[in-house]
Amino acid sequence: MQGQASHLPPNEHRYLDVIGVAKSFKGAAIMDQMNFRVAKGELVSLLGPSGCGKTTLLRIIAGLLQADTGDIVLGGRNLSSLPAHKRNISVVFQNYALFPHLTVAENVAFGLRARGTSKADAARPVADALALVRMDAFADRPVSALSGGQQQRVAVARALVVSPDLLLLDEPFSALDRKLRETMQIELKALLRNRGITAIFVTHDQDEAMGVSDRIAVMNKGKIEQFAEPSTLYAQPASPFVMDFVGLSTRLSGRVTEQAGGIATVTTNVGPVRARSGLAAGTPVLLGVRPELITPDPTAEMNQISVQLDDVMTLGSKTVLHGATTDDDNFLCELSGIRTDYKRGQTVTWGWAVDDTLIHAVPA
Amino acid sequence: MIMRLDRIGLLAVPGLAFLAVIYALPLVLLLFKSVQGVDGLTLITYIDFFGDEFNQVVLWRTLRVALLTTLLALAIAYPTAFAMARAKGIWLNVFLVALVLPMSLGVIVKAFAWSILFRSNGFLNTSLQSLGITDEPIRMLFTETALIIGAANVFLPFMVLPIYTVVRQLNRNLPEAASSLGATPWFRFTRVTLPLTLPGVVAGSAFTFSLAISMYVIPSLIVGERQQTLSMLIARSFLYLRNEPLGSTISAVLLAIAIFVVLFSSWLAGRLGARK
Numbered sequence: 001m002q003g004q005a006s007h008l009p010p011n012e013h014r015y016l017d018v019i020g021v022a023k024s025f026k027g028a029a030i031m032d033q034m035n036f037r038v039a040k041g042e043l044v045s046l047l048g049p050s051g052c053g054k055t056t057l058l059r060i061i062a063g064l065l066q067a068d069t070g071d072i073v074l075g076g077r078n079l080s081s082l083p084a085h086k087r088n089i090s091v092v093f094q095n096y097a098l099f100p101h102l103t104v105a106e107n108v109a110f111g112l113r114a115r116g117t118s119k120a121d122a123a124r125p126v127a128d129a130l131a132l133v134r135m136d137a138f139a140d141r142p143v144s145a146l147s148g149g150q151q152q153r154v155a156v157a158r159a160l161v162v163s164p165d166l167l168l169l170d171e172p173f174s175a176l177d178r179k180l181r182e183t184m185q186i187e188l189k190a191l192l193r194n195r196g197i198t199a200i201f202v203t204h205d206q207d208e209a210m211g212v213s214d215r216i217a218v219m220n221k222g223k224i225e226q227f228a229e230p231s232t233l234y235a236q237p238a239s240p241f242v243m244d245f246v247g248l249s250t251r252l253s254g255r256v257t258e259q260a261g262g263i264a265t266v267t268t269n270v271g272p273v274r275a276r277s278g279l280a281a282g283t284p285v286l287l288g289v290r291p292e293l294i295t296p297d298p299t300a301e302m303n304q305i306s307v308q309l310d311d312v313m314t315l316g317s318k319t320v321l322h323g324a325t326t327d328d329d330n331f332l333c334e335l336s337g338i339r340t341d342y343k344r345g346q347t348v349t350w351g352w353a354v355d356d357t358l359i360h361a362v363p364a
Numbered sequence: 365m366i367m368r369l370d371r372i373g374l375l376a377v378p379g380l381a382f383l384a385v386i387y388a389l390p391l392v393l394l395l396f397k398s399v400q401g402v403d404g405l406t407l408i409t410y411i412d413f414f415g416d417e418f419n420q421v422v423l424w425r426t427l428r429v430a431l432l433t434t435l436l437a438l439a440i441a442y443p444t445a446f447a448m449a450r451a452k453g454i455w456l457n458v459f460l461v462a463l464v465l466p467m468s469l470g471v472i473v474k475a476f477a478w479s480i481l482f483r484s485n486g487f488l489n490t491s492l493q494s495l496g497i498t499d500e501p502i503r504m505l506f507t508e509t510a511l512i513i514g515a516a517n518v519f520l521p522f523m524v525l526p527i528y529t530v531v532r533q534l535n536r537n538l539p540e541a542a543s544s545l546g547a548t549p550w551f552r553f554t555r556v557t558l559p560l561t562l563p564g565v566v567a568g569s570a571f572t573f574s575l576a577i578s579m580y581v582i583p584s585l586i587v588g589e590r591q592q593t594l595s596m597l598i599a600r601s602f603l604y605l606r607n608e609p610l611g612s613t614i615s616a617v618l619l620a621i622a623i624f625v626v627l628f629s630s631w632l633a634g635r636l637g638a639r640k
Contacts, residue, residue, distance in 0.1 A: 064540050084543040085552075091544040097537035101559045101636075110555070111545035162546060 015040040015198060016061070016166060021070030023056055030056050031222035034070065038200065043192060045201040045209035047245070048219035054202045057219075058168050061200070063087045074165055085114070090159035094171040096151045098143040104154050105130065105139040111162035129161040130154075132191065149180045156188065160197070167192070167199040173208055185211050206246050210234075218242045240286045240360045249288040249358070250350075252329045256283045264359065269326055270305040275357035288358035291320070291334040296342075298351020307331045308347045314338055321348075395619070398612035409613040419597070423617070426594040429512055429583075430576035436516040437523040437572050438565065445527035445564070449534070463521045471518055475585035482510055511586045518582060519575050523568040530564030563633050570629035574622050594618050 018036035022029070031053045038044050046054040059065035061072055063084035072079045079087050090111070098107050108129050112122040130136040133153035138146065143154060152172060159167055172188070173181045189212050192199050203209050209216045210230040217227040218241070226238040230246075237243035244251075254268035256279050264277040266285055273287055298304050307323035319339040323331025333350055342348070399405050413419050448459045466474070481487050484501035492498045504510050538560065542552040580595035592600075594614055601611030 062544055085546050085548055089544060091541065093537045093541060095535065095537060097535060097541035099538060099556060110542065114545055114547035114551050158545065
């Protein structure tokens with residue numbers, strides 16, 4: 001899957017078009033030549049570690065930050081020179097940014113009032129929006145009296161009531177506790193789908209991105225490393241960074257020692273490992289295997305390595321085996337269900353299909 | 365009902381005791397003199413005070429000067445507080461030093477410095493004339509305008525700091541959220557920024573007004589005897605006229621105004637903050 005850089009959907013799906021956006025702060029480039037397209041009605045995540053430029057990109061799209069160069073086109077309208085308040089792009093902030101001096105209903109009415117709608121005319125859509133997020137009973141409460149989840153619902157209602165052309169959400173679930181987070185993700189995804197809203201989530205949480213998005217753009221150092229469906233990102237990561245950032249894996253470094261008919265044999269610290277790749281002999285590589293693809297009962301045609309178990313974690317729905325780490329290599333295997341037949345210190349043989357080996361050339 | 369002594373509350377005892385002995389007690393003794401007649405309590409001094417046309421002029425002037433001083437300080441302080449809240453590192457220190465350092469200079473030094481600026485052959489008048497804006501020197505010293513400008517200068521930190529504190533705590537996403545919801549800069553300011561910073565404005569204005577209504581040194585130095593204020597009347601009553609009942613009466617009037625301002629501003633701040 002080397003060189004798969006098609007971040008760009010076909011033209012007819014182009015709704016949001018970020019073209020050649022560059023931004024630097026105090027001489028340091030945050031992003032350079034950013035190109036990014038989203039289709040209408042798509043739910044997309046910008047996923048990456050802090051400092052990767054995902055929030056910067058979100059703020060540039062929203063008009064809260066001015067790009068040095070490049071264009072933002074939304075629905076055929078070039079927004080680049082428009083201030084935030086003329087873009088019709090709503091933002092849900094990480095801290096929700098509800099107006100503390102206004103009630104729940106007044107918060108939701110804000111966007112309509114700002115657009116010149118009278119108080120009377122705003123009442124109906126505000127009530128509808130609050131009903132949509134099941135907050136109608138709280139209309140006259142001050143926002144400080146709300147829990148985190150309720151505040152998030154109000155922030156979503158406030159953002160949607162103005163019928164935005166695009167909805168941007170900056171780490172919208174990070175302030176919620178784990179259980180509530182999942183509920184809210186399901187709820188919000190259904191809501192956005194039903195209303196055909198085009199939305200971009202910014203997050204550093206891969207589970208969250210996988211859960212809510214049609215496609216995920218994995219960002220690193222101001223660049224999109226891969227922009228694909230969650231399943232593709234996981235099964236065919238385009239780079240070691242994506243492989244590491246999305247999901248866990250057994251990782252081995254080595255060097256290609258033999259190339260025969262599209263199968264590269266890599267010499268590693270734990271023996272030879274085969275992968276489907278055209279990389280030439282002599283190439284230093286990083287190998288990865290997703291932990292659930294590894295079996296402790298390998299067949300003859302599989303890659304096989306011998307691993308001494310360092311830890312066995314019983315997590316209920318699955319059991320995770322950790323092999324003793326050597327150098328930069330690490331060994332991880334997931335088996336479904338509770339397995340009591342494996343003990344710490346035991347040496348086992350792991351195997352996986354040649355086609356399941358992820359392989360990436362790395363700088364020597 | 366069970367009386368429960370809050371142990372943390374005990375920490376306030378020294379301060380309360382100090383205030384009671386050094387502030388409240390003498391004040392009550394002083395105020396008592398204003399209602400102490402030859403044969404029992406009387407309000408005659410109050411009737412006399414408010415009946416006198418000169419006193420009415422002074423009272424009105426004192427209120428007017430305090431109000432205009434507050435407004436001028438507010439107009440200068442409000443944008444400054446935003447710049448300060450945005451400032452970082454060395455610039456924030458520059459702002460703070462610029463605010464606090466002049467306080468240590470003392471009013472008297474400033475007052476004489478102003479006279480160099482404002483007098484008829486002073487810097488301002490010579491500049492205006494050499495630029496051809498005016499032909500003759502304008503009378504600036506000993507005017508109410510000079511007093512207001514001087515007082516606003518002295519009290520500026522008391523206006524800036526409370527507003528700065530509130531602005532600095534303002535969540536910067538709030539104006540951004542307003543913009544993304546379609547609010548023009550004006551709508552955003554009037555519906556979000558201003559209402560959320562009003563508590564700072566109220567606190568700063570209450571400080572400044574209280575200081576300005578009772579100021580004595582600044583008007584004595586800038587306008588002198590020509591345009592008296594309530595504080596100067598009090599001093600004159602005690603020091604020159606030896607009329608304790610009159611001095612106490614004016615003190616009581618001044619205190620009443622100050623109490624009103626404090627109560628009104630805390631009521632206003634409570635109302636503004638009620639929804640938070």
